[in-house]
Amino acid sequence: MKNIVVLVSGGGTNLQALIDAEKRGELGPGHISCVISSSPKAYALERAANAGIKTRVLPKKGVEREEYTAQMVAALQEEKADLVILAGFMVIMSSALTDAFPNAIMNVHPALIPSFCGPGYYGLHVHEAVLASGVKVTGATVHFVTEVCDGGPIILQGVVPVENDDTPEVLQRRVMENVEWKLLPKAARLFCEDKIRVENGIAKVYE
Numbered sequence: 001m002k003n004i005v006v007l008v009s010g011g012g013t014n015l016q017a018l019i020d021a022e023k024r025g026e027l028g029p030g031h032i033s034c035v036i037s038s039s040p041k042a043y044a045l046e047r048a049a050n051a052g053i054k055t056r057v058l059p060k061k062g063v064e065r066e067e068y069t070a071q072m073v074a075a076l077q078e079e080k081a082d083l084v085i086l087a088g089f090m091v092i093m094s095s096a097l098t099d100a101f102p103n104a105i106m107n108v109h110p111a112l113i114p115s116f117c118g119p120g121y122y123g124l125h126v127h128e129a130v131l132a133s134g135v136k137v138t139g140a141t142v143h144f145v146t147e148v149c150d151g152g153p154i155i156l157q158g159v160v161p162v163e164n165d166d167t168p169e170v171l172q173r174r175v176m177e178n179v180e181w182k183l184l185p186k187a188a189r190l191f192c193e194d195k196i197r198v199e200n201g202i203a204k205v206y207e
């Protein structure tokens with residue numbers, strides 16, 4: 001069994017996809033052992049509680065980055081995390097986190113990295129930027145987290161079309177439904193089955 005700790009900040013639909021995948025037996029030896037939220041109000045906490053998963057809240061408000069990262073590393077070590085998943089986690093942490101869990105933290109980003117990513121590109125802002133640019137395809141990326149924001153080795157990507165009449169909300173939903181909710185559980189399973197290798201900064205998946 002591998003302990004998966006999921007970090008959340010909001011609605012938690014990606015967390016729900018992970019919970020549903022585990023229920024269907026699709027996380028392999030992976031087991032969601034704890035959910036940690038940066039906000040006490042995140043609906044994701046209810047999703048975790050409904051599934052009987054342990055929850056913790058580490059409020060970000062008023063805590064500076066180094067201190068927050070130290071608190072998070074301590075919590076993850078207490079929880080004996082084998083894999084940490086950022087599922088709509090909206091806090092950027094310092095390199096102390098990736099130093100403590102090298103190539104063991106993954107993030108889902110709602111665009112095709114290296115486009116539309118980095119500081120300021122999160123949530124609906126990403127889809128607004130995609131629509132403003134006129135690109136005809138977008139998607140989502142699951143990647144390992146390094147000290148470079150949205151810059152770590154890419155594990156999986158999936159693509160959806162951008163349609164003429166899309167709003168940011170409509171496009172977000174298409175990206176989530178067709179890519180994020182499928183690829184994040186898949187990446188978690190591949191990790192727990194030891195089927196991802198990082199060589200020279202490139203993630204290779206062996207299915």
Ligand code: GAR
Pocket residue numbers: 009010011012013014015087088089090108109110121122123126176180
């Ligand atoms: C998801 O679209 C996720 O990719 C994005 O926020 C949303 C969270 O939704 N994450 C980022 O933008 C991180 N840079 P959820 O709380 O319903 O999973």
